[in-house]
Amino acid sequence: MTAPPHNSPVSLDLTREETWAVHAAVATEIDRLVDADEDPTDAVELLRTIEADEPFESAELDYLQEILRTRVESDAPPEDRTIAQRVLSQIESSA
Numbered sequence: 001m002t003a004p005p006h007n008s009p010v011s012l013d014l015t016r017e018e019t020w021a022v023h024a025a026v027a028t029e030i031d032r033l034v035d036a037d038e039d040p041t042d043a044v045e046l047l048r049t050i051e052a053d054e055p056f057e058s059a060e061l062d063y064l065q066e067i068l069r070t071r072v073e074s075d076a077p078p079e080d081r082t083i084a085q086r087v088l089s090q091i092e093s094s095a
Contacts, residue, residue, distance in 0.1 A: 009055030010094050014087065021083040022064070023050055025071045043067075065091055 014022065026047045033040040046060050046067075056064065068091075071084040 009057055010061055010091075011055040012087070012090055012094065014090075018083055018087050019050065021080055022068070022087055023047065024080070025067050025076075025084060026050060026064070028071075029067050061091055061094075 026043055030040045030043045030047065033043060042063055046063055049056060049060055065088060068084040068088050072081050072088070074081070076084075
């Protein structure tokens, strides 16, 4: 799935539960990057967008999809994987 062909910001209509799950997935990504001595700047900016409930730029949506796909394929609790899949579907339908 690619980001929308335009550069207009995209808002997602996330429930509180989905927002928390997305937040946790991005926070986990930040921890992974820091532990690997990699630059977490993009993940931190994505987390700020989530926390501010702002629309996502195309590159942010791409990165969020990558993080959520990893979450779906991980050993995260089944409920977290289900929520991640639901948000991925919403991102794909917004394109």
